[in-house]
Amino acid sequence: MEDIPNGFTGFSRKRPGFESAGDAIRKSKNAQEYGYHDSIDFTRDQKRAAQAGWQVPAHKSPITGYSTNAWGSSKSSDPTDIKKYLRVPNVAEGEEAPVFDFEALEEIPEEERRWAWVEVDLGAIHSNVLAAKGLLAPGTLLMAVVKADAYGHGAVDVAKAALNAGADYLGVATIDEAIELRKADIWAPILILSEPPIASIPLLLSYQVMPSVDTTDFALKYAEAADSVGLRAPYHLKINTGMNRIGVRFDEVVEFMRRISFHRALDLVGTYTHFATADMSDTMEFRIQTAHFVEAIAQMREFGIDPGIIHAANSAAAIRFPEVHFDMIRFGISLYGYYPCPETFGKIDLIPAMSVHARITHVKNVPVGEGVSYGLYHRSAGFAKTCTVPIGYADGLRRGLSDNTEFILGGETYPQVGAICMDQSMFEVDLRLRGSGDRANPQIGDEVLIVGAEGNSVVTIDEMADKLGTIPYEICVGFGSSRLPKVYTT
Ligand SMILES: *Cc1c(COP(=O)(O)O)cnc(C)c1O
Secondary structure (H helix, E strand, C coil): CCCCCCCCCCHHHHCCCCCCHHHHHHHHHHHHHHCCCCCCCCHHHHHHHHHCCCCCCCCCCHHHHCCHHHHCCCCCCCHHHHHHHEECCCHHHCCCCCEECHHHHCCCCHHHHCCEEEEEEHHHHHHHHHHHHCCCCCCCEEEEECHHHHHCCCHHHHHHHHHHCCCCEEEECCHHHHHHHHHCCCCCCEEECCCCCHHHHHHHHHHCCECEECCHHHHHHHHHHHHHCCCCEEEEEEEECCCCCCCEEHHHHHHHHHHHCCCCCEEEEEEECCCCCCCCCCCHHHHHHHHHHHHHHHHHHHCCCCCCEEEEECHHHHHHCHHHCCCEEEECHHHHCCCCCHHHCCCCCCCCCEEEEEECCEEEECCCCCEECHHHCEECCCCEEEEEECCCHHHCCCHHHCCCCEEEECCEEEEEECCCCCCCEEEEEEHHHHCCCHHHCCCCCCEEEEEEEECCEEECHHHHHHHHCCCHHHHHHHHHCCCCCEEEEC
């Protein structure tokens, strides 16, 4: 990559390839005006900095011109301690002080670089696995479903916590999700919950990841590939009992197995189906699917096919209907502490693992009648402190919650106000209601809960999902797969 100016005079030359988003913008906006080109006279940047009022000694970085205020009131990183991020210049190579140690800089925690983060309580994951196991007959297996980066909670850490708590199997959606676990040295059985593309077969065999199978073409290519290098081709057969998403139709299973079972490498490790309505109050369709599944399994046995590990239940079915536990349950949303439907309340004790945190970056009194945020739809009533936190809809805090959620500060809830922006959002502390105590005195750096519980106050992902007309799955995936860093607690 070409060396381009980055505003930190001289650094881009000393570290080719160092480039920030700001560089790119500056270059494209001002390339002409600044006369930027590939081999640049770096003293010009220093002159510009000096013109702009920066105190820049010759051959020194303008970074020394930062006032400490510019760094806010971060809780532990002391910006004046910047010398711990320097290394000794290599004078022979023409390096001049200061030279930053980019590895040391990595150690500044992400949640202190920007004051918003997701916290995942691995103790809750542990506890939820134990609660699920408490519902199972001895010997029944538990698959921890950790697809979509463990519903946004972080697949590697969640998988380890679940396995430590006694989970037997891991379920993922893609080969790459499985490979991430293998690379983290997790060697529990992994099942991909659909049939992956044929091109992934070498990856399945090398990383020892089982596919779901529902086409003969895949089954035979998988078997041939395995056989050609003297390996077995283990898989789970997926049966469509009524959801009509994927799977071999329940009344065509024997025919399907006949077409592939001649292949000696194929190893049917398990047979499963998935319910479309396990979380609905009406159970008729659920019972029809169950009947189709039981019938398909019986037919397989009748034709001498051993179905292996039989499984059907997602969280809702596992909690509501012990009769469909079979040999294994597939525990997803409730692993993370959510009740899939009201019918599951009181049947299991679950603890939500995810909370969402931010720190106040700005506090002010907005005069009565003035608007707040895009559109100025929220109008200040005066007597309120309007606080800003650096979390927005690009972080999973859905814009549809604007003026319709609460943030928790010091154990009290306060209304979020104005449109939720991409990277920031506001809330109001009403001074008339709160008097003049600490709670009414929000400060820059104070921690705010966007999701979580403190004191008598609680804001849940379930409530957010209800308000948005969606399900908690989508909300926790939204926060967890955003750019928010994750902090794990136990
Ligand atoms: C995602 C998934 C699950 C887990 O469902 P939950 O409702 O989250 O418990 C189980 N089985 C299959 C096939 C899935 O795709």
